[in-house]
Amino acid sequence: MNIDMIRAAAARLEGHARRTPLLNSPFIDEIAGRRVWIKPECLQHTGSFKFRGAWSAISALDEDLRDKGVIAYSSGNHAQGVAMAATRHGITSVIVMPSDAPTIKIENTRALGGEVVLYDRETEDRDAIGSALAEERSLTLIKPFDNPQVIAGQGTTGLEIAAQAAEMGVTEAQVLVCCGGGGLTSGIALALEADAPGMRVRPVEPEGFDDVARSLRSGAIERNARTSGNICDAIISPEPGQMTFPIMQRLCGPGITVTEEDALRAMGLAFLRLKLVAEPGGAVALAAAICRQDEIEGEDVVVTISGGNVDSALFAKALDTAL
CATH class of the missing domain: 3.40.50.1100 (Rossmann fold)
Known part of the structure; x- marks a missing residue:
């Protein structure tokens, strides 16, 4: 960096x-x-x-990789940023969100074009869920901060x-x-x-x-x-x-x-x-x-x-x- x-x-x-x-x-x-x-x-x-980081990361991807879509995990703000940035790039986004995230953030993420996958943050590991989905669907993981x-x-x-x-x-x-x-x-x-x-x-x-x-x-x-x-x-x-x-x-x-x-x-x-x-x-x-x-x-x-x-x-x- x-x-x-x-x-x-x-x-x-x-x-x-x-x-x-x-x-x-x-x-x-x-x-x-x-x-x-x-x-x-x-x-x-x-x-x-969060839109800044999402756009930066998605726009920096190689075109072939970007076209396969991206995945992110977030309680809401990174989710919305990635969903909007992905939609504006014309690609798919899958967003892993905790089920107790504010309703407005879940609804907004969907409205911005993100496919939302909910999980229980007390009993489930979002990193593991995100990694598994990324591998299964050939999606690029856009981490919320360690990227x-x-x-x-x-x-x-x-x-x-x-x-x-x-x-x-x-x-x-x-x-x-x-x-x-x-x-x-x-x-x-x-x-x-x-x-x-x-x-x-x-x-x-x-x-x-x-x-x-x-x-x-x-x-x-x-x-x-x-x-x-x-x-x-x-x-x-x-x-x-x-x-x-x-x-x-x-x-x-x-x-x-x-x-x-x-x-x-x-x-x-x-x-x-x-x-x-x-x-x-x-x-x-x-x-x-x-x-x-x-x-x-x-x-x-x-x-x-x-x-x-x-x-x-x-x-x-x-x-x-x-x-």
Whole structure:
């Protein structure tokens, strides 16, 4: 993995992915005690940053291999990104999804052209299911984070952050990234290392599912005891990726954890102050900025809102929390 791969992915994404803005709200600044710059990937195609990595990976495949179709496993955002990218390439996509994924994500994946295969994440192994289907149907597996072209695609978010922050006069900041397996976190870290060396990435995770934070502390990959049971479903992975962890270990600062209540409050504030719809997992970085101020340094902080695919009932609860 290197910056050249990220720049090449950016070229392939040109005209296909949205260049999301970098936003600011004085109301959120006051709560956080510093300037907060928000990168809203909830405005990306399919409602999350995952479209970037999916398009990058699929567009990089040899044509003969790509035409046979692709397979992915995901709780919803990677699923939708792969389904949309595959459909726009005119190829088949099979998506392995947990049966407890939000209904809207399952329905959207099907609507975008993906063939959905459901599994029980407590009793079944999604990797094993995905690998078996890939071999049986000659499909190329597009992993959600441990794929160099996926990481490169997610890294284009970091290229945009560096350029947009510089336009605002910001060259030094901690960059809080919603973190599951580490694809977005490691991709942004690589991009900033090249284009904004004064910025340092900090992964943010939900309490009880902080495998990346623990791994960074111990220096070895740590696994979560559970793989479900938190509203931040979009960023719950069993453990950091084999490709992503070494990058995060080299480039990232200590991880930050937030509660479900923190995430709900951040969701509500994002809507009330910026009219952005964030899902719980996509709001944890903003939650860290407003609820964990003492763990952050500097006058500026950049946060990602990594996704906005949330069921209406949960979103209503978030609004009640923020009022």
